[in-house]
Amino acid sequence: MTIIKPAVWQKVVWAILALLTLGTLVVLFFIIGYITSKGAGSLTAEFLFGMPERMGKAGGILPTIIATVYLALLAVAIATPLGVGTAVFLTEYTRESALTRVIRFGADALAGVPSIIFGLFGFILFVVRMRMGWSILSGGLSLAFMILPTIIRTSEEAIRAVPHNLREVSLSLGGTRSQTITRVVLPNALPGILTGIILGLGRSVAETAVVIFTAGSSLLIPKSLFDPARTMAVHFYILAREGISMPRAYGTAVLLILSILAINAVAYLLMYRFTRKLR
Amino acid sequence: MMRASKRSGPPAELKTASPLAESKTASPLAESKTASPLAESKTASPLAEKLVEKGLLLVAFSSVAMLFVIAFFIFREGVPLVARVGVWKFISSVDWSPSKGRFGVLPMIVGSLEVTILAVLFGGALGLACSMFLAEFAPKWSVRILKPLIELLAGIPSVVYGFIGVVVLVPWIRSVFGGPGFSVLASAIILGIMILPTVIAISLDAFNAVPSLYKEGSLALGATRWQTLYRVMVPAARSGLIAGLILGMGRAVGETMAVIMVAGNALTMPTSLLQPVRTLTSNIALEMGYASGDHQAALFATGMVLFVIIAILNTMALLAVRKRR
Numbered sequence: 001m002t003i004i005k006p007a008v009w010q011k012v013v014w015a016i017l018a019l020l021t022l023g024t025l026v027v028l029f030f031i032i033g034y035i036t037s038k039g040a041g042s043l044t045a046e047f048l049f050g051m052p053e054r055m056g057k058a059g060g061i062l063p064t065i066i067a068t069v070y071l072a073l074l075a076v077a078i079a080t081p082l083g084v085g086t087a088v089f090l091t092e093y094t095r096e097s098a099l100t101r102v103i104r105f106g107a108d109a110l111a112g113v114p115s116i117i118f119g120l121f122g123f124i125l126f127v128v129r130m131r132m133g134w135s136i137l138s139g140g141l142s143l144a145f146m147i148l149p150t151i152i153r154t155s156e157e158a159i160r161a162v163p164h165n166l167r168e169v170s171l172s173l174g175g176t177r178s179q180t181i182t183r184v185v186l187p188n189a190l191p192g193i194l195t196g197i198i199l200g201l202g203r204s205v206a207e208t209a210v211v212i213f214t215a216g217s218s219l220l221i222p223k224s225l226f227d228p229a230r231t232m233a234v235h236f237y238i239l240a241r242e243g244i245s246m247p248r249a250y251g252t253a254v255l256l257i258l259s260i261l262a263i264n265a266v267a268y269l270l271m272y273r274f275t276r277k278l279r
Numbered sequence: 280m281m282r283a284s285k286r287s288g289p290p291a292e293l294k295t296a297s298p299l300a301e302s303k304t305a306s307p308l309a310e311s312k313t314a315s316p317l318a319e320s321k322t323a324s325p326l327a328e329k330l331v332e333k334g335l336l337l338v339a340f341s342s343v344a345m346l347f348v349i350a351f352f353i354f355r356e357g358v359p360l361v362a363r364v365g366v367w368k369f370i371s372s373v374d375w376s377p378s379k380g381r382f383g384v385l386p387m388i389v390g391s392l393e394v395t396i397l398a399v400l401f402g403g404a405l406g407l408a409c410s411m412f413l414a415e416f417a418p419k420w421s422v423r424i425l426k427p428l429i430e431l432l433a434g435i436p437s438v439v440y441g442f443i444g445v446v447v448l449v450p451w452i453r454s455v456f457g458g459p460g461f462s463v464l465a466s467a468i469i470l471g472i473m474i475l476p477t478v479i480a481i482s483l484d485a486f487n488a489v490p491s492l493y494k495e496g497s498l499a500l501g502a503t504r505w506q507t508l509y510r511v512m513v514p515a516a517r518s519g520l521i522a523g524l525i526l527g528m529g530r531a532v533g534e535t536m537a538v539i540m541v542a543g544n545a546l547t548m549p550t551s552l553l554q555p556v557r558t559l560t561s562n563i564a565l566e567m568g569y570a571s572g573d574h575q576a577a578l579f580a581t582g583m584v585l586f587v588i589i590a591i592l593n594t595m596a597l598l599a600v601r602k603r604r
Contacts, residue, residue, distance in 0.1 A: 010505040017412035024409050024479075025425070027472055028432045031443050085338030093332055106343030112526075112593045113349065113586075114533020116560045120582045121349045123567070124356055145345050152342065178331045206436035209535040209560075213567060237438045237536060240445070253439055264434040268427050 032261075035253045042251025052219050056235060057245050061252055063221045067136070067229030070222060071215060072204035074140030075147055080197055082144075083151030084186075087193075090152075091159045092181055111149035115209040118146045122214035134216025134228040142214045143207060147200035154199065158192020158274065159185060191274035198267035202260050208233040232256045350586065357580035360573055369580060375546055377566070377574040384581055386548045390556040391588070393549055394466045394538065395531040402471030402531075403524045406478030413479070414486035415508045426483060433476035441540030444469040449541055458553035461543030466556065469537050474527035481526060485519025486512055518599050525596040532588055535560040559585045 004012070050060025086103065094100050122142025132138045162185050170180040186193070208231075216228035217238060230238075232252055239249035361369050364382055372383025409429075413422050444465055453460030493515055497507040513520070543555025544565060557565075563578050563585075570578055 006503045006506060010503040013505045014416055017408050017416060020405055020408040021412040021417070024405055024475055025429075028429070028475070031435065031439065031472075032432075034443065034447065035439060082338055082341045085335050086342060089332075089335040089339035093335060102343060103339050106340070106346050108597070109590075109593055110342050110346050112529050112533075112589055112596075113346075114529075114535070114560060114589060116533065116535040116563055117349065117353065117582055117586060117589075120563060120567070120579060121352050124579070125348070125352050145349070148342055148345065176328055178328055202434050206434060208436065208438045209564060212564075233436050233438055236436075236442070240438070240442050241540065249442070253442065256436060257439060260434045260436065261431055264431050268430065272427075 032257060035250065035257055039247075039250030039252075039254035042247050043254060047248070047251055048255070055244060056219065056239050056248060061232065061235060061248070061255070063219055064230050064232045064235040064252070065255075067215070067222055068205055068231040068233070070136050070229065071139050071143060071211065071231055072201050074136060074225075075143035075204045076197055076201050078140060078144035079148045079151050079200060083148050083196065083200075084155050084193060086152045087155035087159055088181055088186075090156055092177070092185065107149045107152045110145070111153075113146075115146060115207060118142050119210040119213035121145075122210060127214055132226065134214065134218070135226045136215060136222050136229055137225040139211050139215030139229070139231075140225075142210050143204045146207065146210055147203050150200050150203065151196040154196025154271075155189070155193045158189040158195070161192060161275070162188045191270045191277075195267045195271040195274070198263055198270070202263040202267065205231075205256070205263065206233060206260050207231075208237050212237070232259075353579055353582045353586060356576055357583040360576035361580045361583070370584065373548055375562075377570065377577060380573060382573075382577040382580070384559065384562070384584060386546060387557050387559045387562050387581065388584060390463070390542075390549050391532055391558040391560070391585075394463055394470060394542070394556060394558055395528055397463065397467035397552075398470035398474060398531045399524060399528045400471075401467060402474040402527060403478055405471070406475050406523075406527070407482055407520065409475070410479050410482035410486060411508060411513075413483055415504055415512065426480070429476050429479050433480070437473065437534055437537040438540070440469055440473050441537035444537065444541035452553070456553055458551075459543060459555060461541060461555050462553045463542075463549050463556045464552040465541040466538050466558070467552075469541055470531040470534055473534060473537060474530050477530055478523050478527045481523030482516070482520050485516040485523065488519060489515040521599040522596045525592055525599060529589055529592045529596070532592065533560060533585065535564050539564055559588075 047060045048065070049062050051062055052064075053059035086107070090100055090103060119142065122138055122145070126132045126138035126141055127134055130138075166184050166188060167180055170184040171177075175183070211231050212234050215231065215234075217230040217234055218228040219230055219235075220227070222229040233256060236249055236252040236256060239245055239252060360382070369382060369384060370388060371385055372381070373385050374381045374383045375386070413425060417425070448465050448468060449460035449462075451460075452458070452462060452465055456464070489512055493511050494507055497511045498504070502510070538558050539561040542558060542561060544557045544561055545555035546557055547554070549556040559581050563581050566574070567578055
């Protein structure tokens with residue numbers, strides 16, 4: 001390399017890295033583009049709001065949409081109080097200590113657990129031992145375990161970003177610690193906390209491995225927490241893997257991708273505005 | 280690792296913010312909040328405050344508790360079987376015939392590791408190249424657009440990646456290299472693509488966390504941007520870059536649905552990149568639906584092996600990040 005002048009070498013490297021970056025973006029967008037172009041035509045009203053017929057070979061996907069919404073909302077409803085509570089405790093009630101290190105270790109380690117493990121665990125504990133069967137409840141609980149670390153991390157960052165003098169003002173006016181938290185800190189950190197919740201929602205919608213073992217794959221519309229259900233992701237997996245109906249697989253995939261991209265986009269926009277506001 | 284720096288001192292961060300910004304954020308509070316709630320508040324008793332704190336402590340332990348509960352239930356199902364078969368036999372036998380009561384997971388361990396290492400080589404190299412370009416060469420406005428876009432892509436469900444693998448990648452491999460297409464190679468490429476957003480996001484953060492003085496010093500000494508990048512920035516960000524790669528590796532090892540669709544799932548020791556392969560995760564997912572008794576216990580034992588691998592990777596990632604402090 002010594003023969004090549006550094007300035008020339010830099011141009012070469014620039015070109016290589018630019019090409020690789022471009023390649024990466026092309027691959028990632030190809031995936032979205034490919035699915036969308038093949039599946040967009042399937043997105044008709046009768047597909048979205050119709051009942052599936054013959055195991056999904058014909059008809060629509062309404063039950064899977066409903067199941068996805070139920071499961072994701074339940075997961076978020078369970079994980080949010082735990083996650084935000086943990087974040088409040090870590091930021092407002094402790095200094096860095098062995099205790100916080102243990103809690104953070106727990107959250108970080110939980111974040112690294114593969115989804116299939118959550119599926120196995122949810123299956124054996126909720127479905128089998130606690131006799132909830134394949135159900136919205138089993139699935140929601142298992143998903144809540146999975147998304148908890150996301151909510152903890154994002155909430156913690158959001159709460160930490162709330163300027164310290166806001167707390168001081170509240171405390172100096174005679175507010176107690178819990179009043180300061182509920183009336184000053186949390187409202188100011190709300191957009192950031194919401195980001196974490198919405199990201200958790202997105203992960204729940206996208207998840208397959210956990211849901212297939214805990215919520216089952218029934219194609220009926222779930223009427224209660226104890227009914228089994230099939231989410232869009234699971235439906236797509238079954239349609240594609242068993243080759244039941246390719247047009248419907250593509251259609252389900254488009255709806256799945258679009259809803260997740262929309263959910264995540266909202267999350268990032270919220271976070272963006274939140275960090276701008278505090279700077 | 281971004282958090283590590285933030286954690287050290289919110290008050291310090293505050294002081295650096297401009298007074299103007301502070302007064303701006305403080306004013307809405309002064310107008311809306313202080314007037315009513317605090318003035319008329321019933322003074323909460325110290326006892327209630329203590330209760331809130333204890334309650335939150337309990338909540339804060341939920342994730343630690345969950346981790347233990349998960350490990351406990353997986354191991355409780357799996358350990359008796361492994362004890363009966365023998366630990367060594369379980370992880371070193373190549374014979375997985377549940378119906379005959381023979382459980383050996385070596386092909387799947389090898390399959391998982393092979394696919395993962397290839398995926399990290401491929402996705403890691405590409406991801407690092409991207410993050411280097413975005414950190415140093417790309418114009419700032421494009422980074423502001425591209426970074427969130429890449430992070431958005433992290434949300435694409437794994438089944439969709441797997442599906443793309445089946446309809447695009449597998450036929451391509453079949454026609455170019457021969458073989459069934461469903462293979463180690465296909466799995467590695469799909470996983471490599473899947474970990475890209477993780478690797479890029481974490482590496483980019485690592486580069487951004489390098490003090491700008493380092494860069495400025497190097498540039499001021501007459502080094503080109505590229506020399507600065509690989510002689511100064513990369514070494515300075517090294518621990519973050521490694522942590523990103525290890526986290527990507529963790530994602531790749533644990534990924535199930537995408538692999539199951541493109542790997543072919545044959546129960547043999549993978550000897551060539553073009554052969555089908557079965558990973559630990561896909562073994563669980565494939566057979567969980569109909570397994571019972573010892574067979575089901577063996578799948579939980581497979582989960583135990585996965586758990587241990589992930590624990591090792593996570594510890595490595597933690598150590599890599601900690602070294603920097």
